[in-house]
Amino acid sequence: MLTSFPILSTLIWLPIIGGLLVLFAGRNNDTVAKWLSLIVAGLTFILSIPLWTNFNYDTANMQFVEQVAWIPMFNVQYYLGVDGLSMPLVLLTTFTQVLVIASAWDVIKERVEQYMGAFLIMGGIMVGVFTALDSILFYVFWEALLIPMFIVIGKWGGPRRVYATMKFFLYTFLGSVFMLVSFLYMYWQIGSFSILDFQNMPLAMNAQILIFIAFLLAFAVKIPMFPVHTWLPDAHVEAPTAGSVVLAAIMLKMGGYGFVRFSLPITPDASMTLDWLVIGLSLIAIVYIGIVALVQSDMKKLVAYSSISHMGFVTLGMFLVYDIMQNHGTMAGAAIGMEGAMVQMVSHGFISGAMFLAIGVLYDRMHTREITAYGGVVNKMPWFVMFAVLFAMANSGLPGTSGFVGEFMVIIASFKANVWYGILAALTLIIGAAYTLWMVKRVFFGAVTNENVEKLQDLNKREFAIMATLAVAVIALGVFPSPLMEVMHTSVGNLLVQATTSKL
Amino acid sequence: MNFVIPSFAPAIPEIVLLVMASLILVADTFWSKRFQNATYYAIQATLLVVGYLILTSFSAETIYTFNDSFVRDSFADVMKLFTIAVSFGVFLFAREYLAQHKFVSGEFFVLGLFGVLGMFVMISANNFITMYLGLEIMSLAMYAMIALRKDDGMAVEAGMKYFVLGALATGMLLYGFSMIYGATGTITFTEMKDVIASGSADGIVLAFGVVFVVIGLAFKLGAVPFHMWMPDVYHGAPTAVTLYLGTAPKIAAFAMVYRLLYEAMPGLVGDWQQLIIMLSILSMVVGAVVAIAQDNLKRMLAYSGIGHIGFLLLGVLAATDNGFSAAMFYVIVYAITGVAGFGIIAALSRTGHEFDRIADFKGLNQKNPWLALMMLIIMFSMAGIPPFIGFWAKIIVIEEVVAAGFTWIAVIAVTTAVISAFYYLRVVKAMYFDQSENKGPVEIISPSLHWGLSFVAILLLALGLLPSSLIDLCYLSI
Numbered sequence: 016m017l018t019s020f021p022i023l024s025t026l027i028w029l030p031i032i033g034g035l036l037v038l039f040a041g042r043n044n045d046t047v048a049k050w051l052s053l054i055v056a057g058l059t060f061i062l063s064i065p066l067w068t069n070f071n072y073d074t075a076n077m078q079f080v081e082q083v084a085w086i087p088m089f090n091v092q093y094y095l096g097v098d099g100l101s102m103p104l105v106l107l108t109t110f111t112q113v114l115v116i117a118s119a120w121d122v123i124k125e126r127v128e129q130y131m132g133a134f135l136i137m138g139g140i141m142v143g144v145f146t147a148l149d150s151i152l153f154y155v156f157w158e159a160l161l162i163p164m165f166i167v168i169g170k171w172g173g174p175r176r177v178y179a180t181m182k183f184f185l186y187t188f189l190g191s192v193f194m195l196v197s198f199l200y201m202y203w204q205i206g207s208f209s210i211l212d213f214q215n216m217p218l219a220m221n222a223q224i225l226i227f228i229a230f231l232l233a234f235a236v237k238i239p240m241f242p243v244h245t246w247l248p249d250a251h252v253e254a255p256t257a258g259s260v261v262l263a264a265i266m267l268k269m270g271g272y273g274f275v276r277f278s279l280p281i282t283p284d285a286s287m288t289l290d291w292l293v294i295g296l297s298l299i300a301i302v303y304i305g306i307v308a309l310v311q312s313d314m315k316k317l318v319a320y321s322s323i324s325h326m327g328f329v330t331l332g333m334f335l336v337y338d339i340m341q342n343h344g345t346m347a348g349a350a351i352g353m354e355g356a357m358v359q360m361v362s363h364g365f366i367s368g369a370m371f372l373a374i375g376v377l378y379d380r381m382h383t384r385e386i387t388a389y390g391g392v393v394n395k396m397p398w399f400v401m402f403a404v405l406f407a408m409a410n411s412g413l414p415g416t417s418g419f420v421g422e423f424m425v426i427i428a429s430f431k432a433n434v435w436y437g438i439l440a441a442l443t444l445i446i447g448a449a450y451t452l453w454m455v456k457r458v459f460f461g462a463v464t465n466e467n468v469e470k471l472q473d474l475n476k477r478e479f480a481i482m483a484t485l486a487v488a489v490i491a492l493g494v495f496p497s498p499l500m501e502v503m504h505t506s507v508g509n510l511l512v513q514a515t516t517s518k519l
Numbered sequence: 520m521n522f523v524i525p526s527f528a529p530a531i532p533e534i535v536l537l538v539m540a541s542l543i544l545v546a547d548t549f550w551s552k553r554f555q556n557a558t559y560y561a562i563q564a565t566l567l568v569v570g571y572l573i574l575t576s577f578s579a580e581t582i583y584t585f586n587d588s589f590v591r592d593s594f595a596d597v598m599k600l601f602t603i604a605v606s607f608g609v610f611l612f613a614r615e616y617l618a619q620h621k622f623v624s625g626e627f628f629v630l631g632l633f634g635v636l637g638m639f640v641m642i643s644a645n646n647f648i649t650m651y652l653g654l655e656i657m658s659l660a661m662y663a664m665i666a667l668r669k670d671d672g673m674a675v676e677a678g679m680k681y682f683v684l685g686a687l688a689t690g691m692l693l694y695g696f697s698m699i700y701g702a703t704g705t706i707t708f709t710e711m712k713d714v715i716a717s718g719s720a721d722g723i724v725l726a727f728g729v730v731f732v733v734i735g736l737a738f739k740l741g742a743v744p745f746h747m748w749m750p751d752v753y754h755g756a757p758t759a760v761t762l763y764l765g766t767a768p769k770i771a772a773f774a775m776v777y778r779l780l781y782e783a784m785p786g787l788v789g790d791w792q793q794l795i796i797m798l799s800i801l802s803m804v805v806g807a808v809v810a811i812a813q814d815n816l817k818r819m820l821a822y823s824g825i826g827h828i829g830f831l832l833l834g835v836l837a838a839t840d841n842g843f844s845a846a847m848f849y850v851i852v853y854a855i856t857g858v859a860g861f862g863i864i865a866a867l868s869r870t871g872h873e874f875d876r877i878a879d880f881k882g883l884n885q886k887n888p889w890l891a892l893m894m895l896i897i898m899f900s901m902a903g904i905p906p907f908i909g910f911w912a913k914i915i916v917i918e919e920v921v922a923a924g925f926t927w928i929a930v931i932a933v934t935t936a937v938i939s940a941f942y943y944l945r946v947v948k949a950m951y952f953d954q955s956e957n958k959g960p961v962e963i964i965s966p967s968l969h970w971g972l973s974f975v976a977i978l979l980l981a982l983g984l985l986p987s988s989l990i991d992l993c994y995l996s997i
Binding site for chain 1: 884888895899904905906910911914915917918921922926929930933934936937940941944947948951952986987990991994
């Protein structure tokens with residue numbers, strides 16, 4: 016076993032230090048910057064694989080734990096560990112990291128070292144978010160992530176990038192500071208910042224409600240949920256391709272992860288009382304935002320809205336547990352909803368990442384994302400369209416792709432909770448298919464509409480490799496999702512017990 | 520009554536400062552013609568010697584001397600050490616600025632050293648007279664420093680403003696002192712505490728006295744609504760002076776708050792806590808909102824300083840040992856960050872171009888990525904974003920406010936932190952996202968400044984990653 020090796024710290028600090036190295040070593044040499052980044056990202060991914068291979072499936076306890084006193088005066092600890100809920104997200108992060116670096120290879124021409132360095136640093140920080148077991152450490156990573164993302168969107172983004180990046184920063188910062196106050200409040204109650212201690216502490220109802228709302232703000236902004244979602248389309252549209260990929264594939268997951276790590280276990284009674292709120296907002300996101308996606312003329316915006324809609328499934332699946340308990344008196348169906356939510360997070364990471372990369376490929380060639388500027392792309396880029404259509408199908412939830420698994424599980428669970436929830440959630444299969452396929456039709460198929468499309472070149476080897484990797488991931492997870500679910504199984508069971516055990 | 524020779528040992532740092540400042544003042548008149556930098560080096564050497572003296576005689580014991588008018592305790596020692604460290608940095612950054620702007624600099628450093636002496640006396644004061652003495656030594660030095668450039672209208676105006684308002688504040692403070700003396704019959708803090716606790720003093724007179732003392736303190740700190748002088752003075756003064764004003768005196772002002780409110784009048788906490796709550800909230804809100812409208816970086820930093828004072832007062836209003844420790848940590852962090860923030864303006868300014876508009880920072884990342892990175896660290900540290908030290912300063916005072924039962928104030932505090940993040944981001948935006956207005960390169964005046972500035976900025980990051988020792992130091996010394 017590798018238990019004595021500080022694998023999580025390595026996954027955090029290797030990319031961060033590597034990123035700083037890139038900043039200096041690659042200052043006047045783009046080639047060095049690119050290769051060094053790719054090597055660091057690749058190494059990080061390889062080093063993260065033992066997390067999976069050495070994972071103990073039988074326990075819900077934290078694994079690969081590292082614990083060192085950081086600020087003894089306040090009992091703040093450098094405390095890391097993963098369980099079945101966070102381990103897949105760590106792997107998703109390290110995996111996406113490699114693709115993100117590769118995707119920017121020829122595209123970024125200005126200050127390459129800063130771009131690559133920022134993404135490496137972000138990668139390390141995101142692993143930190145998913146592995147931190149001390150709430151202050153978690154918060155440090157959570158907030159620190161904003162700095163490189165702010166720079167990336169603002170510097171390499173589109174024309175309205177400054178507006179978008181300011182909005183992004185301030186929205187997410189505002190959301191999370193209340194979370195910080197909650198942490199401080201709980202610390203003052205029990206004298207520890209450990210998340211596991213928070214999960215076991217008793218909390219009065221009114222305190223739970225306030226803490227729940229503070230958490231909700233923080234995580235809802237990040238996911239993002241209706242009505243605090245408005246920063247996301249702006250950020251996505253303006254962000255460079257790799258920025259969009261990181262945003263959609265990983266940063267949004269931080270919000271969902273927050274619910275399972277904080278809201279449900281720490282404030283179970285408030286979660287039960289206010290579950291209607293989260294479910295209601297999730298259903299609005301699924302249906303209403305789906306319809307909004309339908310009318311977008313910008314491909315990236317369309318996928319951004321579709322992200323919000325799909326992330327609605329994540330929050331929906333998580334909070335169905337209380338209704339199911341009431342209806343059936345058991346948690347049997349709840350596990351499906353929760354696992355579906357978790358699978359949906361991972362799957363959406365692949366699919367949205369793939370969608371944004373595909374749009375990026377088109378954008379690099381034509382420098383527009385307007386749907387109307389395209390048409391008949393398939394005639395010029397058959398390989399590309401093959402992948403793009405696969406991802407689009409996955410996005411609309413075609414069975415056999417990863418998009419189907421999570422959504423299907425959540426829909427089953429929502430029928431168990433309430434028929435209307437089920438019906439509304441299932442609507443997404445229609446709406447999602449509608450906006451995705453309509454875009455596919457207008458962009459990829461039909462006759463070649465203009466001479467710009469006529470000049471398009473098909474994928475080069477690098478792009479092909481990236482697309483193929485993601486395609487394999489999407490199909491593998493769709494056909495054979497059980498390895499992922501096995502990882503989560505014990506932890507999800509434990510989470511459900513925590514979420515339904517009253518703290519009053 | 521027998522005359523007992525008091526123990527001078529606890530006051531040796533002050534004595535050395537006074538003697539050296541006086542000697543250098545005289546010597547400067549001979550030196551300045553022949554050796555331009557002699558005064559500067561003498562001053563810095565004095566600071567190092569005094570710092571060494573404090574370090575070597577460091578003890579956790581509390582010693583009173585000069586008939587209980589002077590106290591030496593671990594709080595005083597730690598505060599003085601940081602005053603020294605911050606002043607050292609200030610003088611380092613100021614020298615190049617003064618040389619660049621061709622103004623005779625001997626007086627600046629001598630006055631600065633006298634100011635440090637005043638701060639030392641304030642930090643160690645244990646009665647009203649000593650406190651007042653220290654305050655006036657410091658303030659007089661600063662009045663003169665601001666107006667040192669006789670030919671600069673703005674500087675003279677700023678000096679005038681500071682003098683008039685400073686005198687008014689001192690008047691308020693003295694008025695409060697006199698009432699409290701009238702009610703308690705003593706000017707010594709340690710006795711005052713006992714008299715107030717015994718309940719024999721007239722409550723109404725005491726309450727009035729506290730109000731005036733707090734007003735005087737608020738003036739000195741620059742807390743809203745007594746903050747009006749700060750933006751004008753910071754803006755009008757030469758950057759080297761702003762650098763001085765905005766950093767070390769805040770440490771001394773906090774020491775004054777600690778000695779007066781917490782050591783002398785803990786029994787009146789019910790009276791002053793309410794006032795401090797108001798000052799704190801107003802300062803945070805005004806500091807955050809008004810700074811948004813500023814285009815001048817010095818003015819912006821002045822308003823941001825007002826906001827920081829609001830945060831500092833969060834620790835004070837908690838009115839506990841830990842609360843004051845948190846505030847102490849906050850003020851030290853603020854002073855260090857201030858050295859970096861004003862220092863970068865001083866380091867970049869040239870004759871005829873102050874480099875103090877936010878627009879001047881446009882496109883800095885293109886011209887000088889290292890410098891832009893340093894400024895980014897400084898701004899994010901001020902905004903309280905992890906992993907920089909400013910984050911810990913904020914989180915600790917907020918934690919102490921929550922522990923004191925004022926969670927609602929903590930919510931206000933973090934909200935203002937979000938608002939203020941906006942204007943710090945504006946600077947980052949200018950550096951990274953905007954195109955520069957002029958073509959020329961941006962370089963720091965000299966290598967020593969470059970290294971000095973890089974050191975302070977990286978210190979903000981290093982302390983942010985490993986804040987434990989500084990936090991422990993503050994918590995163990997109160």
